Amino acid sequence: MRIRFYFLLLGLLGSSVLCAQNKELLYDFYEIPQSLMVNPGVKTSEKWHVGIPVISGLSFQGATSGVTVNDLFANDGIDFTTKVQERVLDAMTRKDDFSTTGQIEGITVGFRGRNRPDDYYSFGMYGETDVIVYWPRDLAFLAFEGNGGANIGRSFDLGDLKLRGEMINVFHFGINRKMSESLTVGARAKLYSSIFQFQSIKNSGNFTTTEGQDNIYVTSINANMQLQTAGVRGFYDILEEDTGTTKKDIKSLFVDRVLLGGNLGLGFDAGFSYQLTPQTTITGSILDLGFIYNNKDVWNYTLNGSTSTEGISVYLPEDIDNVDNDLWQELIDDIDAALPHGETQESYISFRPVKAYGSIRYDFGEGGNSPFNNCGCGVNDQGGGSNRDYYRNSVGGQLFMMKRPRGVQAALTGFYQKRFGKTLALKTTYTVDKYSFTNVGLGLNLQAGPVNFYILGDNLLSYSNIADSHYASLQFGFNIISWNDN
């Protein structure tokens, strides 16, 4: 129990220490090549870029809209059960969630077309883990308080159980094209190689105990529940066997899944940047419009049906000759039959969490020389007042939306960006979303010759006590960038 709890804690709450899917700092931070991954239509200036393998793009994000680690585990002398009651059970709603996302970029390469310098191609591979668990409010009340006492008559909503998670490897190829001086568009095709996926997102039903028609209480359950898993059983079986080759077998299976040996899917990103005026730009993108077809290593667990019981019931004279003394077992069997549960191996399609960004940016503060004045590409950097790189300051707003099992999550961001020559650019953001109203982020991009380093951190105000943070995010990486033939 304890180990399971710590595992849950590590997975759900602990991840918030490091780290949601919104990359408001990276979005439209065009000095960083990885900004192509959140808007394929971002304006690009470089001639080519290569990410340093594995460390070109690391991002960890985590969020809890309800209780924090500190709320529960602060050394404050308050009884732990009281804290759970007041800060979790009484405070959290079914819309609260724990979520975490991590991305590790394995390879990323970008280059400008030799014959079509208006085109910037990029491709690569990255791994992504994304888990969201909604607080199963009624089920938690059922576990902590039971169906008796004050809960007689209460309907516990089984639909409160909603969770989704996956680990995937993504192979991608994108094209960014400058259509005109004011419009840049881009698109990216993605091939998903699933390592594992699980979801329990279409549950419904209820569990109630009320005054019975005959007996004192009648307990009723109406359940339509399903947990779908793909790729999980394979790992579970290896761990269960616990042979001397467990580590090797896990590694082998993992590598196989990473390299297209598991369930596969397709996805699509698209985006644009449009310069309304020389100083005003709007952008937009939609990411991970895709799916994975899960037909390998699929194990689904189902519970469907409805029944009610008032206990063992005897009606005389109808049952006078019934000398069966297994009435209890018959009752159990009847309930079991009315609530069919079992495992299936039916294939299913899981949709990726679609994300969308939009922004408006106003550039100001002429800086004289463009920070990319050594660019040899001649694209998006033609000097003069029409070039956005000519301006040293940017201010604007961004909107982020993401499809989640309980609907669309949105975040609104205001940002200010300052460029200090061609070596340093800073971006600061203020974001409002369901997790935090005090999310101030800071991003830094450092260009030392061809070496590019960036680090982006969110919700910095919470860093004074990160255990009390509802949201945290950290991204960093190294790239080699060239704007000329060097």
Next chain:
Amino acid sequence: MKRSFYLLLCISALLLLSQSCTEPQDFSQFDDLSITPTLATGLFYMESDEVTINDAGSLSTFYSQTVNFDAFNEQYVAEHLIEGTITYEILNTTSKQLRITIEFLDEAENTLDAELFNIDPDPSGINIWEVAYGPGGKSLDILANTSSLRITATNLGDATSVSTQSEPKIKFKSAAEFLFRLK
């Protein structure tokens, strides 16, 4: 000067990003978590019309049955039960005094405990008995060792009288409400 400014900014930003700290956390508090839900369920219901009682005769048993009942002695239940109450509710609208006995039997069918209810003829209203188990009540071992229940219903009156009620019946209801310690 300009370079120093950039450097200062750079270092400041890096420091800001790296200066995360946290108040001390005590994860051992989890050991103190107490989860004690109250679970409620209907147990046994029996009803009989007056004709059946009369047919059995005067001063005779009109229903006797031993039923396997393993709900309490399931290992998990037996180990996690803290306390509880079994509520019996009896409504007698027949014209005769009745007695209902419920015996708690172990696997060898030895009687561990018994509850005996004498119910007056109509109008006797709704009779409610609450039997507590656990601290201050009967031993939880009775429930933990109960493997079956023997229910006996006896007519203590005559075999001819008929109640003036439209559908005279004896209704025996029972339910359990128990406190469990899950953690």
